[in-house]
Amino acid sequence: xxxxxxxxxWQDAIGCFQQALALxxxxxxxxxxxxxxxxxxxxxxxxxxxxxxxxxxxPRNPATLTNLGFALIQLDRPDEAQxxxxxxxxxxPRLAEAHHGLGQALLELGDGRGALTxxxxxxxxxxxxxxxxxxxxxxxxxxxxxxxxxxxxxxxxQRNPYSADAHHYLGLxxxxxxxxxxxxxxxxxxxxxxxxxxxxYLSRGSALALLQRLPDAMESFRKAAALRPSxxxxxxEELYCRVRLCDWAGSRALLQQVQSSAQSLKNIPPFSxxxxxxxxxxxxxxxxxxxDSIAKMRAPMxxxxxxxxxxxxxxxxxxDFLSHATAYLMAELFELHDRTAFQVFGVSYGLDDGSPIxxxxxxxxxPFVDVTSxxxxxxxSWLRAQEVDIAVDLKGYTAFARGGIFAHRPAPVQVAYLGYxxxxxxxxxxxxxxxxxxxxxxxxxxxxxxxxxxxxxYQVNDRKRAISTVxxxxxxxxxxxxxxxxCCFNNNWKITDAxxxxxxxxxxxxxxxxxxxxxxxxxxxxxxxREAVARGVSSERLxxxxxxxxxxxxxxxxxxxxxxxxLPCNAHTTASDALWAGLPIVTxxxxxxxxxxxxxxxxxxxxxELVTSTLEEYEQVALRLAGEPDRLGALxxxxxxxxxxxxxxxxxxxxxxxxxxxxRMWLLHERGLPAETFRVDVLPDARRAEHEEVSQGVPQGG
Numbered sequence: 001x002x003x004x005x006x007x008x009x010w011q012d013a014i015g016c017f018q019q020a021l022a023l024x025x026x027x028x029x030x031x032x033x034x035x036x037x038x039x040x041x042x043x044x045x046x047x048x049x050x051x052x053x054x055x056x057x058x059p060r061n062p063a064t065l066t067n068l069g070f071a072l073i074q075l076d077r078p079d080e081a082q083x084x085x086x087x088x089x090x091x092x093p094r095l096a097e098a099h100h101g102l103g104q105a106l107l108e109l110g111d112g113r114g115a116l117t118x119x120x121x122x123x124x125x126x127x128x129x130x131x132x133x134x135x136x137x138x139x140x141x142x143x144x145x146x147x148x149x150x151x152x153x154x155x156x157x158q159r160n161p162y163s164a165d166a167h168h169y170l171g172l173x174x175x176x177x178x179x180x181x182x183x184x185x186x187x188x189x190x191x192x193x194x195x196x197x198x199x200x201y202l203s204r205g206s207a208l209a210l211l212q213r214l215p216d217a218m219e220s221f222r223k224a225a226a227l228r229p230s231x232x233x234x235x236x237e238e239l240y241c242r243v244r245l246c247d248w249a250g251s252r253a254l255l256q257q258v259q260s261s262a263q264s265l266k267n268i269p270p271f272s273x274x275x276x277x278x279x280x281x282x283x284x285x286x287x288x289x290x291x292d293s294i295a296k297m298r299a300p301m302x303x304x305x306x307x308x309x310x311x312x313x314x315x316x317x318x319x320d321f322l323s324h325a326t327a328y329l330m331a332e333l334f335e336l337h338d339r340t341a342f343q344v345f346g347v348s349y350g351l352d353d354g355s356p357i358x359x360x361x362x363x364x365x366x367p368f369v370d371v372t373s374x375x376x377x378x379x380x381s382w383l384r385a386q387e388v389d390i391a392v393d394l395k396g397y398t399a400f401a402r403g404g405i406f407a408h409r410p411a412p413v414q415v416a417y418l419g420y421x422x423x424x425x426x427x428x429x430x431x432x433x434x435x436x437x438x439x440x441x442x443x444x445x446x447x448x449x450x451x452x453x454x455x456x457x458y459q460v461n462d463r464k465r466a467i468s469t470v471x472x473x474x475x476x477x478x479x480x481x482x483x484x485x486x487c488c489f490n491n492n493w494k495i496t497d498a499x500x501x502x503x504x505x506x507x508x509x510x511x512x513x514x515x516x517x518x519x520x521x522x523x524x525x526x527x528x529x530r531e532a533v534a535r536g537v538s539s540e541r542l543x544x545x546x547x548x549x550x551x552x553x554x555x556x557x558x559x560x561x562x563x564x565x566x567l568p569c570n571a572h573t574t575a576s577d578a579l580w581a582g583l584p585i586v587t588x589x590x591x592x593x594x595x596x597x598x599x600x601x602x603x604x605x606x607x608x609e610l611v612t613s614t615l616e617e618y619e620q621v622a623l624r625l626a627g628e629p630d631r632l633g634a635l636x637x638x639x640x641x642x643x644x645x646x647x648x649x650x651x652x653x654x655x656x657x658x659x660x661x662x663x664r665m666w667l668l669h670e671r672g673l674p675a676e677t678f679r680v681d682v683l684p685d686a687r688r689a690e691h692e693e694v695s696q697g698v699p700q701g702g
Contacts, residue, residue, distance in 0.1 A: 085102035232258060311340070312663070327361060331464070346368040350372065
């Protein structure tokens with residue numbers, strides 16, 4: 001039986017151990033080995049029976065306790081497992097397998113630090129213990145200790161060059177470090193060693209999608225799904241790829257498959273749900289799953305002592321302090337914060353692109369720190385050591401987010417803002433900054449955070465955003481010399497077939513008009529042109545513009561006549577870009593946060609009549625404006641005037657309101673009260689901010 005176990009022939013080994021026990025029923029070693037092989041064969045409940053008998057006969061047998069711990073982990077009973085494994089370690093401190101099991105149980109319980117201690121000890125005691133080495137690397141990776149994780153996987157491959165898992169995990173470490181091409185090579189090596197490695201195919205697909213190799217990514221996802229038909233993750237990843245390709249028929253078919261297997265989108269990554277669904281209940285469900293996954297691996301710190309500072313210590317965390325939409329919107333806010341009342345920390349865990357916008361933000365913070373190489377726990381510990389009062393997450397569930405930092409609970413007050421358009425679903429986030437149009441009172445139940453309602457729009461803007469003084473000619477950007485120009489510079493994944501149907505009808509109704517879109521990926525461009533032809537419009541009436549430097553991008557808006565928004569995910573930064581450049585937008589507001597952003601911006605710039613509530617109304621408004629140049633001209637003139645006077649681009653006004661919200665959050669905390677939904681009143685100047693911070697008495701925060 002022991003030999004067959006070594007060879008991996010578990011069913012035959014089980015038979016041998018059972019024969020041994022028939023000859024000698026109280027044979028502890030046979031009972032222990034039978035339990036071990038049963039759990040390895042995926043029969044943990046049966047393993048518990050055999051191991052329970054062995055433990056009755058020999059209560060201090062560390063091997064039995066260790067096997068019992070592993071079986072309990074399989075049965076998702078990590079707390080019981082860690083008690084058994086701690087006993088095994090106490091009896092035999094040099095038993096590597098017991099340290100391995102205890103490390104795994106502690107990981108399940110969210111004690112990353114304790115887990116690492118025991119996994120490191122297991123590897124030290126028994127360097128050839130492959131599973132412990134792999135788990136150690138994965139634990140380091142979960143804590144964003146990427147360099148250390150990569151070193152563990154590389155040393156593992158030196159000992160076990162034919163371990164497909166080690167190649168796969170090294171790929172995950174390389175991808176986390178931003179070396180995506182290298183990661184693909186690692187996944188390829190894993191698949192070459194084990195062509196049935198579903199996880200490697202799944203990871204390979206994700207890496208290829210990041211590299212914009214979308215058809216190759218979908219092929220990898222399909223192989224992963226075929227190898228692991230019970231898992232939906234690969235199908236969901238392929239779904240998002242098809243959305244990015246504007247492959248609406250394929251997306252619809254996959255979505256039906258997903259929904260037929262479970263009547264919810266909760267296992268889809270939250271950002272993907274935004275692209276396909278306008279139901280805030282589905283958004284909340286998906287976010288809760290993600291938040292639970294993050295929190296499971298990270299234990300919150302003990303509550304901090306009461307801080308008393310002359311200034312509130314405010315930390316903004318993001319990977320996007322570079323040439324990115326978040327930075328373009330927020331740069332002036334960092335400069336305008338009242339330094340007599342706030343100390344502003346900029347905490348970056350993203351690429352330093354050396355751009356002017358990054359240098360500008362860094363100069364405005366006190367201090368600006370780069371924590372890219374630090375783990376979530378290290379960053380959280382640093383924030384706690386700095387006695388940060390309010391920590392603001394600018395990422396949510398967007399790319400390269402690190403919600404794990406917030407799961408450790410480093411700050412007394414934690415706020416979600418701007419980066420992700422919706423709830424985090426996370427119990428460790430106290431507040432979400434919004435406005436009353438974004439989140440109506442009737443929809444508050446779909447947000448786990450308390451809402452800090454700002455009086456105008458939730459979105460900050462930078463009045464210093466440069467617009468190039470040079471406007472290109474129509475010929476320069478591929479537009480015809482005459483004709484009405486509808487445009488939408490949203491990412492192509494936001495375009496749905498329902499919205500595209502409206503656009504095509506507008507092109508048919510407005511003779512000589514064209515639709516100017518962003519060039520995102522060649523497959524989306526091809527699919528959109530094909531869809532236009534299928535609807536009776538020449539593909540030549542779709543013009544695709546390249547991504548260009550931001551000041552030049554803003555300048556080319558002058559060539560367009562009307563911006564057409566998308567649904568269920570509106571224009572966000574692209575909407576404020578268009579309005580800043582003087583281009584009116586027609587939007588259709590849905591139910592979810594992401595579907596109401598453009599409406600929030602239009603209301604804050606005094607163009608409420610361009611906010612519609614159905615696609616029929618949206619089409620009528622756009623068609624009327626295209627056919628009435630005087631009306632459209634008047635709108636453009638009003639926008640030009642309001643740009644200087646309306647709240648949307650009044651950054652000092654916005655800063656006063658946001659600071660009032662922060663003061664209210666801190667006041668509640670200082671008084672020992674739980675977070676609550678509140679509304680900030682309009683504050684005309686800084687003098688009133690001290691005395692009229694917020695309006696209370698809003699029923700349930702409405």
